[in-house]
Amino acid sequence: MDDNSIFIEKLRVSGLRPTKQRLEICKLLFDRKKTFHFSINELAEIFKKERKKKISLATLYNTVHSFKKKGFLKEISVNSEKSYFDTNTSNHHHFLDVNTNELIDLKKDDVDKIRIKKILPGKKIKSIEVLVKIENSN
Amino acid sequence: MDDNSIFIEKLRVSGLRPTKQRLEICKLLFDRKKTFHFSINELAEIFKKERKKKISLATLYNTVHSFKKKGFLKEISVNSEKSYFDTNTSNHHHFLDVNTNELIDLKKDDVDKIRIKKILPGKKIKSIEVLVKIENSN
DNA sequence: ATGTAGATTATAATGATTCTAAACTAGTGT
DNA sequence: ACACTAGTTTAGAATCATTATAATCTACAT
Helix, strand or coil, X not given: CCCCHHHHHHHHHHCCCCCHXXXXXXXXXXXXXXXXXXXXXXHHHHHXXXXXXXXXXXXXXXXXXXXXXXXXXXXXXXXXXXEEEECCCCCCEEEEECCCCEEEEECHHHECCCCECCCCCCEEEEEEEEEEEEEECC | CCCCHHXXXXXXXXXXXXXXXXXXXXHHHHCCCCCCEECHHHHHHHHHHHXXXXXXXXXXXXXXXXXXXXXXXXXXXXCCXXXXXXXXXXXXXXXXXXXXXXXXXXXXXXXXXXXXXCCCCCEEEEEEEEEEEEEECC
């Protein structure tokens, strides 16, 4: 038997019912060592082809968005064609390989602290996101 | 008579025929002091409501994309809902006011030079884009 | 066991973008 | 001035991703 108790708890605490589908999605997204970057379409493909589980597209959309709202996922728009979700919700930046369209996490100390000198009256900084586009050298 | 000779030249040099529609779009986009940030939909609205010119949506899409390809415009994706084009094609960063969804240019010296310590073999850095999300501070 | 609010689902609806193919036009040569 | 051609514009159709709908199902409190 697979042990879902962590995910059941995680969902319950956040006010989401631990349904079969949500647990499947949790296992896929969060039961891994490395950060996972995905689009909803890729997620759907994985369930269909690799895992042979049929979770409707609507549920994937609903779930990913509610996970985002609960802070389990972060959304990253890299360009107009593609939007990724990131299982690493800590403050961090990204490489985007423009040849493969792959996102790669940058660790905190891979990037010097960013200082913004301009301030706008009545506004405060909410987040700072750095996207470093990389390409094949040669 | 309005003097379009600069735009006619600009288009011709880049290999685009200076058509009525393209010149109208040039005037709207480039005949201004401050940087202009827009979505294609907003552009369509301006032509329809403010300028009473009917340029088909297809042409706006075509033109904006060819202007982007020629380097007259830069595209900035700020979130999954919205993608902006920027008439300022120099290297610079942005504020995004999440309350109004407004983009604001940061000047070069508003942000310290970003140093990326990580390098990936066979890859080189193409660009570094910083998006600073700001919100009402109250 | 029952009731009910919350979830899932297939499908339809929407909305943004791209495609198509016909009509139009800028620029060239005559 | 005229005609030719490749490039451009256009309305409308097609496509694709995402969201809405409403019927069915399920977790879970009572």
